[in-house]
Amino acid sequence: MIRVEEALAHLFELSAPCGTETVPLRGAAGRVLARSVRAGRDQPPFAASAMDGYALRAEDAVPGAALNVVGEAAAGHAWSGRIGPGEALRIFTGAPLPEGADRVVIQEDVTRSGSRIVLGERLDSGAHVRPAAADFAAGAVMEAPRRLRPQDIALLAAMNAAHVEVMRKPSVAIIATGDELVMPGEAPAPDQIIASNTFGLAALIEENGGDARLLPIARDNAASLEMAFALAEGADLILTVGGASVGDHDLVAAVAEEHGLKRRFYKIAMRPGKPLMAGRMKGAAMVGLPGNPVSAMVCGHIFILPMLRAMLGLGQAPAPRQQARLGAPLPANGPREHYMRARLEDGALIPAASQDSALLSVLAEAEALLIRPIDAPAAAPGDMAEFIAL
Numbered sequence: 336m337i338r339v340e341e342a343l344a345h346l347f348e349l350s351a352p353c354g355t356e357t358v359p360l361r362g363a364a365g366r367v368l369a370r371s372v373r374a375g376r377d378q379p380p381f382a383a384s385a386m387d388g389y390a391l392r393a394e395d396a397v398p399g400a401a402l403n404v405v406g407e408a409a410a411g412h413a414w415s416g417r418i419g420p421g422e423a424l425r426i427f428t429g430a431p432l433p434e435g436a437d438r439v440v441i442q443e444d445v446t447r448s449g450s451r452i453v454l455g456e457r458l459d460s461g462a463h464v465r466p467a468a469a470d471f472a473a474g475a476v477m478e479a480p481r482r483l484r485p486q487d488i489a490l491l492a493a494m495n496a497a498h499v500e501v502m503r504k505p506s507v508a509i510i511a512t513g514d515e516l517v518m519p520g521e522a523p524a525p526d527q528i529i530a531s532n533t534f535g536l537a538a539l540i541e542e543n544g545g546d547a548r549l550l551p552i553a554r555d556n557a558a559s560l561e562m563a564f565a566l567a568e569g570a571d572l573i574l575t576v577g578g579a580s581v582g583d584h585d586l587v588a589a590v591a592e593e594h595g596l597k598r599r600f601y602k603i604a605m606r607p608g609k610p611l612m613a614g615r616m617k618g619a620a621m622v623g624l625p626g627n628p629v630s631a632m633v634c635g636h637i638f639i640l641p642m643l644r645a646m647l648g649l650g651q652a653p654a655p656r657q658q659a660r661l662g663a664p665l666p667a668n669g670p671r672e673h674y675m676r677a678r679l680e681d682g683a684l685i686p687a688a689s690q691d692s693a694l695l696s697v698l699a700e701a702e703a704l705l706i707r708p709i710d711a712p713a714a715a716p717g718d719m720a721e722f723i724a725l
């Protein structure tokens with residue numbers, strides 16, 4: 336058995352960054368920017384009014400002053416003259432400020448009659464002008480790599496980037512194995528169950544920038560598994576689920592090796608997730624996950640997401656850990672790092688009553704994986720512990 340950190344180091348060696356592709360901005364949300372983007376012009380490209388009102392010279396913004404309105408500017412409709420002493424321009428939010436003006440008086444502070452305005456007795460002190468390049472200047476850069484959030488997409492649009500170069504989505508083929516499995520929606524025989532964790536893994540992968548492909552369920556025989564491996568060809572990462580343990584029907588390792596797997600490790604000092612294997616298989620990374628539904632999902636968080644991030648060019652880092660105090664006592668831990676399903680109540684970690692790795696209902700209620708180090712002594716409420724947020 337190797338430790339989680341050691342396993343991760345092997346997995347990162349199997350997880351080279353994927354190539355890049357150019358996509359329209361509309362398809363770029365959630366993708367990882369692969370090439371930095373440079374703004375070609377200032378934003379705003381001109382000093383603009385921030386309010387609806389009257390543009391004038393700051394010296395003329397005197398309570399009670401009377402001014403002549405000499406024209407009008409609106410967003411998209413600049414006024415090309417120059418504002419002189421005693422003059423004002425009717426202006427709307429977003430319109431270019433005319434030459435000569437350096438202040439906007441909001442219309443609430445103005446009384447207008449015909450082409451004359453009189454300023455009120457109490458003027459606010461704001462200039463209400465957005466200077467040119469206040470948001471960003473020509474040459475400003477959005478640096479890659481960066482996972483593009485909606486606000487990043489808006490900024491890229493403002494930078495006039497119609498297309499962006501992003502990392503190709505790592506393609507992940509997922510193979511459920513087992514004679515007992517049927518797909519959700521099918522009618523299971525009394526001794527069958529529904530394939531579940533592959534659906535969770537696919538969702539986890541897609542939520543984190545991968546392209547998941549659920550292959551047909553492989554049965555517990557070599558021919559069926561071989562067919563699944565053949566269908567998985569072309570994927571960057573091949574995941575099998577189940578058949579990883581020591582039972583007579585656990586065939587994944589043997590068949591994968593016949594199919595070209597060069598195994599890097601098998602078995603990890605962790606709970607759940609012990610019977611995990613990984614290696615390289617015909618140019619792809621291959622990870623054999625344990626079949627217990629919670630084990631497969633926990634391994635998804637601990638191993639598959641870090642691999643995916645590495646393939647997306649986001650660097651090699653384990654799942655981010657946080658700290659919180661314990662809200663319940665914990666017994667001493669054994670020789671495997673334990674990832675306990677837990678809730679956070681008033682900021683304190685409360686482990687679920689059952690840590691059986693078959694219980695998806697417990698995982699669905701969990702907000703955190705509370706990490707118990709190898710051979711950790713018993714812990715008391717109030718002690719600090721590390722966790723991974725789910």
Ligand SMILES: Nc1nc2c(c(=O)[nH]1)N[C@H]1C(S)=C(S)[C@@H](COP(=O)(O)OP(=O)(O)OC[C@H]3O[C@@H](n4cnc5c(N)ncnc54)[C@H](O)[C@@H]3O)O[C@H]1N2
Nearest residue numbers: 511530531532533577578579580585609625626627628630
């Ligand atoms: N004698 C031993 N037995 C077991 C050991 C061991 O060390 N010695 N390890 C146990 C541990 S830990 C785990 S975890 C499991 C993992 O076994 P496998 O990876 O071979 O998984 P299976 O036997 O195929 O399935 C386990 C369990 O999970 C269900 N399953 C499988 N695939 C799915 C799926 N896609 N969706 C939902 N449920 C699935 C399957 O029906 C079994 O109930 O081995 C222990 N045994």
Ligand code: MOO
Nearest residue numbers: 607608609630692
């Ligand atoms: O991976 Mo197994 O679930 O450790 O029980």
